[in-house]
Every structure is written in C-alpha cells, then in structure tokens.
Amino acid sequence: DAGVIQSPRHEVTEMGQEVTLRCKPISGHNSLFWYRQTMMRGLELLIYFNNNVPIDDSGMPEDRFSAKMPNASFSTLKIQPSEPRDSAVYFCASSFPPDQPQHFGDGTRLSIL
Amino acid sequence: GEDVEQSLFLSVREGDSSVINCTYTDSSSTYLYWYKQEPGAGLQLLTYIFSNMDMKQDQRLTVLLNKKDKHLSLRIADTQTGDSAIYFCAPSGGSGNTPLVFGKGTRLSVIA
Numbered sequence: 001d002a003g004v005i006q007s008p009r010h011e012v013t014e015m016g017q018e019v020t021l022r023c024k025p026i027s028g029h030n031s032l033f034w035y036r037q038t039m040m041r042g043l044e045l046l047i048y049f050n051n052n053v054p055i056d057d058s059g060m061p062e063d064r065f066s067a068k069m070p071n072a073s074f075s076t077l078k079i080q081p082s083e084p085r086d087s088a089v090y091f092c093a094s095s096f097p098p099d100q101p102q103h104f105g106d107g108t109r110l111s112i113l
Numbered sequence: 114g115e116d117v118e119q120s121l122f123l124s125v126r127e128g129d130s131s132v133i134n135c136t137y138t139d140s141s142s143t144y145l146y147w148y149k150q151e152p153g154a155g156l157q158l159l160t161y162i163f164s165n166m167d168m169k170q171d172q173r174l175t176v177l178l179n180k181k182d183k184h185l186s187l188r189i190a191d192t193q194t195g196d197s198a199i200y201f202c203a204p205s206g207g208s209g210n211t212p213l214v215f216g217k218g219t220r221l222s223v224i225a
Contacts, residue, residue, distance in 0.1 A: 043156075043218065045212075045214075093156075095212070099144075099206050101144075103158075
C-alpha cells in the first residue's frame with residue numbers, strides 16, 4: 001500500500017518567493033496533519049484537518065502560512081512570502097481517526113536563502 | 114493540553130541496553146506510542162502500549178508504563194548501531210478526536 005506521499009522532497013528558493021508543499025494522505029484516512037521540524041524547536045504541529053475541515057491551526061506561525069484540503073486525497077501548505085527562518089523539514093501525516101497512530105511521509109526539506 | 118517531556122540526548126555503547134524516558138500530563142491517554150525517526154526519513158511507529166498495561170515486550174523492545182506517575186519508558190536490549198535515531202514518545206488523547214501529542218524526541222547515539 002502506498003504511504004503518505006509528499007512533494008517535493010527538497011525545495012530551495014529565495015526569500016520572498018511563494019512555496020507550496022503537497023501531501024497525499026493514505027487512502028481511507030480522514031485526518032491529516034502538517035508538522036514542521038527544526039533542530040531548535042523539534043517537531044511542531046502546524047495544523048490538522050478532520051474530514052477535510054481544519055480543526056486546529058493554532059500552530060501556524062503567522063499569516064504567511066496557509067493550508068488547504070480541497071478533498072480527501074490532497075492537501076497543500078503554502079508559505080507566502082517565504083523567509084529564511086521558515087527553513088525546516090515539513091512533514092505530513094495521516095490517520096484514521098485522529099487519535100490513532102499517525103503515518104508520516106518522508107518530508108519536504110525546505111531551504112529559504 | 115497535553116505536555117510531553119523527554120530528555121534530548123542518550124549515548125550508549127553497542128551491546129548495552131538503552132532506556133529512553135518520557136513523562137506526560139494527560140492521564141486520560143488511552144494508547145501511548147513510540148516512534149523512531151532515522152536520518153532523512155519520517156517518523157515510523159515502533160511500538161505502543163495500552164493504558165491498562167504495565168509492560169509490553171516486543172523482541173528487543175520493552176515498554177514500561179507507570180500510569181500513576183505518568184511515566185513511560187522504552188528499553189532497547191542489545192543496542193545496535195542501526196538503533197541510532199531519534200525516538201519520540203506520543204500519547205493519544207482520551208477521545209477519538211484528540212490527536213497524538215509528540216515529545217521533542219530523544220536522540221540515541223550508539224557507539225561501536
């Protein structure tokens with residue numbers, strides 16, 4: 001079975017540019033999570049969706065970050081404009097239901113120059 | 114909300130046992146999970162324990178739960194260099210709609 005699929009695996013861009021990260025959850029999972037991982041702050045939950053509806057976005061750092069889940073098989077995390085401090089590894093995970101084990105993608109390593 | 118604490122680093126010699134500790138605050142956690150993250154990869158579910166259990170053994174892994182003290186530990190017997198990774202403790206919420214809360218992870222380094 002296909003796991004959680006994230007794209008791109010690596011992204012390098014200049015500050016000020018728009019960045020879009022993509023995630024395809026495991027088929028049948030109804031909860032989707034976006035995390036950010038840095039050395040300084042560890043793994044942080046940014047936002048999670050249940051049945052395509054954002055439930056908790058309190059971890060989203062600021063208005064430059066936005067996330068959407070237009071359907072059960074696709075989600076995006078957008079940063080506009082990007083800044084060097086956004087450099088991190090961004091993970092997407094999915095589960096069914098929210099309190100069951102989360103399955104993680106391999107992450108997107110984002111570098112903002 | 115739930116707060117999960119882990120020590121950040123652990124270093125052991127190959128062949129020794131490793132013990133990774135975790136404390137949490139939400140006593141209603143039903144399941145408590147351990148995840149492993151290898152370099153450049155996502156988190157993988159390693160093992161878990163149900164909250165009405167004190168201990169669970171799975172090959173080289175032993176999970177101990179002290180529910181009174183809200184303390185969870187993961188023991189790895191005969192630690193190998195391939196066990197070098199970051200280990201995350203993640204209690205589940207008490208209701209079906211509460212997602213897991215991850216600790217900051219313990220980086221295990223195994224010295225040959």
